[in-house]
Every structure is written in structure tokens, then in C-alpha cells.
Amino acid sequence: MDLYEFQGKELFRQAGIPVSEGRLVLTPQEARDAAAELGCPVVVKAQVLTGGRGKAGGVKLAISPADAEEKARGIFGLDIKGHVVHKIWVEQASDIAKEYYLSLTFDRGTKRPLFMFTKEGGVDIEDVAANTPEKLAKLHVDPLEGFQAYQARRLVYGAGVEDPSEQKQIVSIIGKLYEAFIRFDAMLCEINPLIVTPDGVVKALDSKFTVDDNALVKHPEIAAMRDLDAVPVQERMAKEKGVTYVKLDGEVGILGNGAGLVMSTLDVIALAGGKPANFCDLGGGGDADGVVDALEVITSDPDVKVIFFNIFGGITRCDVVAEGILKALDRIKLTMPIVVRLDGTNAEAGRKILADAAPANLYVQPTMLDAARKAVELSR
Amino acid sequence: MAIIVDNDTRLVVQGLTGREGSFHAGRNRSYGTNLVAGVTPGKGGTTHEGTPVFDTVADAVDATGANTSMVFVPARFATDAIYEAVDAGIQTVICIAEGLPAHEMLRVYNHIRPKGITLIGPNCPGVLSPGKANVGIIPAEIFSFGNVGLVSRSGTLTYQIGHELTQLGLGNSSIVGIGGDPVVGSSFIDVISRFNNDPETEIIVMVGEIGGDEEEKAARFVKANVTKPVLSYIAGFTAPPGKTMGHAGAIISGSSGTAEGKKAALEACGIRVGTTPTEVAGLVAEVAKSL
Numbered sequence: 001m002d003l004y005e006f007q008g009k010e011l012f013r014q015a016g017i018p019v020s021e022g023r024l025v026l027t028p029q030e031a032r033d034a035a036a037e038l039g040c041p042v043v044v045k046a047q048v049l050t051g052g053r054g055k056a057g058g059v060k061l062a063i064s065p066a067d068a069e070e071k072a073r074g075i076f077g078l079d080i081k082g083h084v085v086h087k088i089w090v091e092q093a094s095d096i097a098k099e100y101y102l103s104l105t106f107d108r109g110t111k112r113p114l115f116m117f118t119k120e121g122g123v124d125i126e127d128v129a130a131n132t133p134e135k136l137a138k139l140h141v142d143p144l145e146g147f148q149a150y151q152a153r154r155l156v157y158g159a160g161v162e163d164p165s166e167q168k169q170i171v172s173i174i175g176k177l178y179e180a181f182i183r184f185d186a187m188l189c190e191i192n193p194l195i196v197t198p199d200g201v202v203k204a205l206d207s208k209f210t211v212d213d214n215a216l217v218k219h220p221e222i223a224a225m226r227d228l229d230a231v232p233v234q235e236r237m238a239k240e241k242g243v244t245y246v247k248l249d250g251e252v253g254i255l256g257n258g259a260g261l262v263m264s265t266l267d268v269i270a271l272a273g274g275k276p277a278n279f280c281d282l283g284g285g286g287d288a289d290g291v292v293d294a295l296e297v298i299t300s301d302p303d304v305k306v307i308f309f310n311i312f313g314g315i316t317r318c319d320v321v322a323e324g325i326l327k328a329l330d331r332i333k334l335t336m337p338i339v340v341r342l343d344g345t346n347a348e349a350g351r352k353i354l355a356d357a358a359p360a361n362l363y364v365q366p367t368m369l370d371a372a373r374k375a376v377e378l379s380r
Numbered sequence: 381m382a383i384i385v386d387n388d389t390r391l392v393v394q395g396l397t398g399r400e401g402s403f404h405a406g407r408n409r410s411y412g413t414n415l416v417a418g419v420t421p422g423k424g425g426t427t428h429e430g431t432p433v434f435d436t437v438a439d440a441v442d443a444t445g446a447n448t449s450m451v452f453v454p455a456r457f458a459t460d461a462i463y464e465a466v467d468a469g470i471q472t473v474i475c476i477a478e479g480l481p482a483h484e485m486l487r488v489y490n491h492i493r494p495k496g497i498t499l500i501g502p503n504c505p506g507v508l509s510p511g512k513a514n515v516g517i518i519p520a521e522i523f524s525f526g527n528v529g530l531v532s533r534s535g536t537l538t539y540q541i542g543h544e545l546t547q548l549g550l551g552n553s554s555i556v557g558i559g560g561d562p563v564v565g566s567s568f569i570d571v572i573s574r575f576n577n578d579p580e581t582e583i584i585v586m587v588g589e590i591g592g593d594e595e596e597k598a599a600r601f602v603k604a605n606v607t608k609p610v611l612s613y614i615a616g617f618t619a620p621p622g623k624t625m626g627h628a629g630a631i632i633s634g635s636s637g638t639a640e641g642k643k644a645a646l647e648a649c650g651i652r653v654g655t656t657p658t659e660v661a662g663l664v665a666e667v668a669k670s671l
Binding site for chain 2: 050106108109111112113142143144182185187212213214215217218244246248256257258259260261262263264266267268269270271276279281312313316343344345367368369
């Protein structure tokens with residue numbers, strides 16, 4: 001789960017990492033009030049779950065409360081890479097003498113957390129890594145030993161920070177970032193830029209924070225930060241029903257079991273000349289209620305013209321899915337064509353259940369490729 | 381031979397008495413897997429459908445000589461179950477359970493790796509060695525014995541490809557589902573390396589998907605170390621960037637982790653990549669004929 005800047009900064013603040021004071025606002029008027037309360041100048045920052053908002057005009061300096069209101073008016077509703085701005089963070093402006101970069105990521109390759117620190121902040125870290133790797137200090141932490149203070153010193157000296165006061169502040173921030181990373185089950189904590197003000201204060205000017213979805217059960221306060229307005233209505237509905245669903249742009253509604261098979265199904269639909277409307281994984285259980293929930297989510301997308309069930313039974317039993325399909329068709333009257341392909345555990349029983357009931361809009365196909373072609377044909 | 385599970389497997393199931401654990405352990409036993417014990421705290425001394433149940437894995441190992449564990453407990457108990465199995469002397473742990481927090485798995489991985497323990501999963505379908513043993517949820521009836529080693533990040537997609545191979549008259553030495561989480565106990569490289577040393581395996585198929593760079597690393601390993609032909613399938617050519625496609629690991633971030641990028645990297649290392657499960661099965665059949 002990706003957090004907004006203001007949410008990540010709140011977690012930074014809880015961990016003791018210095019951040020500027022700010023307010024979340026939902027209207028231009030609130031931006032004006034926040035600016036008055038905080039004292040100008042302020043920075044008016046669009047809150048979107050994507051990068052590049054500065055270039056898109058989503059970050060502006062305001063010199064007065066009236067100016068903050070006007071800047072906010074211009075930013076609300078802005079479309080930044082498909083993310084429409086509904087929330088703005090107004091914070092006290094900082095004078096910037098230097099911009100550094102600090103991150104802690106979950107390195108899947110080495111199976112260890114990875115620190116990266118460089119004095120070349122404010123830019124794309126991949127560029128620094130590619131063009132001037134000597135300026136990037138990197139360090140892995142053994143998750144069993146945990147973080148040790150000397151590691152922070154190695155990063156700070158390694159990147160060439162020379163000012164003793166800066167060294168001391170950054171060593172402290174590095175330790176706190178590790179604490180935040182562990183405490184909140186983060187997959188990524190990035191501070192870009194980590195700034196030094198003209199009077200020598202180091203603080204986090206931005207935040208990129210991703211929390212492990214599997215750990216959200218341990219962090220209800222973070223799970224509650226999820227912004228349901230930021231996702232398509234079908235994805236919100238799916239979340240409530242516990243269905244794994246991603247909205248796409250096509251017209252073939254896809255329902256399968258297992259993430260890999262569903263991804264493969266999307267590819268096969270594309271190869272057959274169609275466009276998938278969604279990714280939808282029934283997951284492991286796949287009981288009748290699960291099928292009903294998934295169908296309700298998929299058919300709530302008005303673009304869907306045909307539904308393609310691609311089921312390969314393992315932990316999911318095909319007879320259970322077949323019953324689920326029939327039960328769902330009883331509950332929600334679907335007139336659109338449904339193409340079904342069942343194989344694996346209890347597949348014969350499943351096919352028999354469908355054949356016995358035989359609704360007119362149901363097409364049972366023998367292979368994944370045949371089923372995909374049929375679904376694409378019916379979507380036209 | 382085969383890899384990871386075979387005729388020498390003595391299986392203990394952690395979570396045997398649960399609904400799913402019971403169903404799949406029963407199927408594994410019917411297949412011929414030597415299921416020797418179950419573990420459910422509080423149910424020690426009872427039997428479950430003829431299998432003795434113990435309170436702890438250590439008790440199960442002492443009484444039955446179990447050497448392989450299948451973890452079928454709810455997510456919040458799963459890392460504890462893995463530690464328990466390893467501390468009881470189990471050498472092979474196959475974790476079917478899903479939803480394990482990544483940080484917990486990071487510690488598990490770093491704990492077991494120096495001990496030489498084989499961990500498959502979590503969030504995986506398990507391992508099937510046709511004709512010998514099945515540990516997990518792979519529907520064994522769609523696979524037959526043969527010379528193709530199959531390793532995959534996905535469950536049902538593996539069945540799909542195995543099914544296509546069977547249609548073409550090809551069988552498998554072992555089928556290994558390594559799981560789609562960010563941290564898994566065994567990587568493609570770990571499993572491919574075993575297939576390379578397994579006399580029953582003559583062709584290796586790697587089934588990957590978007591996200592991470594494990595397929596690319598495996599490709600470099602194959603080029604440098606593997607003498608047997610390796611073929612691949614990658615799922616997710618149509619997946620949009622920035623969206624997690626079901627598996628926590630299946631996400632395209634920035635320019636890395638795309639299916640196109642993986643395909644190019646694999647082909648650069650001499651690995652042919654099929655664009656559909658049917659196509660990759662066809663490629664395998666071609667190679668099998670030329671052996």
C-alpha cells in the first residue's frame with residue numbers, strides 16, 4: 001500500500017524524523033486558512049500517488065493566504081498522470097541550501113534492507129546510480145543483527161558529508177528511518193530531497209512510503225489511511241468484498257483463479273484481438289459466495305460485454321466454481337454471454353453441473369485459447 | 381531421483397486438522413505420498429483420518445522420523461510454524477500458507493539459509509514429483525512422469541502449462557511452485573540448479589511473471605552454469621505499470637519488471653520464450669524430439 005506524502009510524513013514525525021509543519025486541506029478556502037495559521041510563505045502541494053507532480057504544476061509556493069487559496073484553486077482537479085488531485089498538503093516553506101537523498105528499500109534480491117544515500121538529491125536516483133555511482137553510498141542491513149549505528153556513519157562518510165553538524169543529524173535520521181521501516185513493515189521509505197536549510201537544519205522535505213499489504217492486519221491505523229476515493233469504484237467495491245481486482249480499459253470481463261493464470265488470461269485475450277476489462281483473481285478458496293462477489297464487481301463496470309471464466313482447479317475445486325456461477329446467475333440476472341473453461345480438480349463434476357443446468361448465455365469451451373477466442377468474438 | 385520430494389519423503393503436515401489442510405493432505409496421501417504425521421497444538425495423541433497427530437513438530441519427528449513439513453496454518457501462525465519445523469530438524473519445509481508479512485519472511489530466510497534448509501514458498505502450490513510424491517495443492521492427475529522439470533512463481537498457471545505438456549505426450553520429473561511473494565525460500569536459480577543436477581530431468585521450463593528481476597538473474601545463471609535446455613513463459617505482457625497483479629511481487633515499477641524486458645533478457649541468454657502456455661508447450665515438444 002502506497003501512502004500519500006502527508007501520511008508518510010506523519011509516520012516520519014512519529015519516528016522522530018524532522019519534517020515541516022503542515023495541514024491537509026480539501027478546499028481552496030481551507031488552504032487559505034492553513035496558510036494563515038502556519039505563517040507564510042507556504043508550499044501548496046498536490047497529494048497524488050504518483051511521481052512527477054512538480055513538473056505537472058502540482059507544487060507551488062504561496063506568499064500570502066490569498067495566494068495560497070489561488071494556488072490551491074489551480075491545483076485541485078489537476079490531472080497528474082491519471083491521478084486527479086482531491087487533497088492538498090500546505091506546509092511551511094523551507095529555504096534550501098542543499099538537497100540530499102536517503103532511502104531504505106526492501107531488496108528482494110539479497111533478502112536484506114538496503115540503504116541508499118547520496119548528496120545528489122532532488123533528482124531521479126536511478127540517474128545517479130547509472131551516471132555517478134561513486135556518489136551513491138549503499139549498505140545492506142542484516143535483518144537478524146538489526147541496524148547498528150556504525151552503518152549510518154559509513155553511509156554519511158561514504159557519501160562525503162563533511163559538516164559535523166550535518167553528519168550528526170543525518171546519522172540520527174538514518175537510525176530513525178530504519179526504526180520506522182521495521183515498526184511500520186515498510187517495503188520502501190524514501191526521502192527525496194532530504195534538505196539542509198541555510199542555518200544547517202536537516203529535514204525531510206518529501207516522503208515516499210510503501211507498507212507491506214500482508215502486514216496491514218498488524219497496523220489498523222495505517223490500513224485506515226487507505227484512500228478509497230483514489231481508486232476506481234469497482235476496485236473499491238472489490239476491496240469491500242475481499243476480491244482481488246484491478247480495473248483495465250477493455251470489454252472482456254476476466255475471472256480466474258490464481259494471479260499467474262489471470263495475468264496469462266489477459267495476455268491470451270489480447271493475442272486473440274480483444275481487450276481485457278479487468279484483472280480478477282478468485283484466489284484460493286473460491287466458494288460460491290466468492291464467485292458471486294467477483295461477478296458483481298466485474299459486471300458493475302459498464303464497459304464489460306462478455307465474461308470469461310478461466311478456472312484451473314487446484315485448491316479451488318471446479319464443482320464449487322460451477323455451483324457459484326449458477327448461484328450467481330440466479331441472484332444477479334445476467335444477459336451478457338459467459339464463456340467458461342474449467343480444468344483440474346473436480347473439473348468433470350464442474351462441467352457436468354454446468355451442462356445439466358445449461359443456461360442459454362453460457363458457453364463451455366475445452367481450452368484456454370478456444371475460450372479466449374470465443375470471448376473476444378462475443379464481445380464484438 | 382526427481383527433486384525436493386520423492387519416495388524418501390516422510391511428510392508431517394502442520395495444520396493437518398484444518399479444513400484445507402485436511403483436504404489436501406488427504407489428496408497427497410491418496411497419491412502415494414508417505415504422510416506420517418500431523419501437528420495441531422492441543423490435539424496431540426489423537427489421529428486424523430488414520431494419521432497420528434502431535435502437539436509439536438519435535439514430537440512428530442521423534443515418533444515418526446518425519447523429514448519434510450508442509451505448512452498449512454493461517455498466515456499469522458505460519459512463520460512460527462516454519463521456525464518450529466526447522467528447529468525440530470526438518471530439512472525440507474513447503475509452506476502453502478499465504479499472507480505472510482514480508483519482514484517476517486526476511487528474518488526466516490536469513491535464519492534458515494545458512495543451515496542449508498530447503499524452504500519452498502510461502503504462498504505456493506507445493507512440489508509434485510509424478511509417480512513418487514505430491515506435497516501441496518497441485519492437482520496430480522493432470523501430470524505424468526517424464527523428463528521435463530517445471531519451476532514456476534504461479535500455481536494455476538503451472539497447472540495450465542503442465543496440462544498443455546500432457547496433451548503433447550510430455551511428462552515431468554518434478555513440478556515446483558516457488559510462490560509469488562517478494563521473499564520466497566527458494567528462487568528460480570535454487571530450483572534450476574537442482575534440476576540441472578537431477579538425472580531424470582532433461583529439459584527445464586521456467587514459468588515467470590512480471591515484477592522483480594529473478595527471471596533475469598536466473599537467465600544469467602542458466603547461461604553460465606546450466607547444460608540442459610531451458611525454455612520459459614512469462615505472464616503479464618498486458619499488465620499496466622504500478623498495479624499489483626494479485627501476487628505481491630507482481631508489479632511493474634518504473635521501467636523494471638516488465639514482461640517485454642524479461643523476454644529480451646532471457647532470449648539474450650539463449651532461453652526461448654513462448655507467448656502463450658500453448659506455445660511454450662510446443663517449444664518444449666520441439667526440443668524433446670531433438671534430444
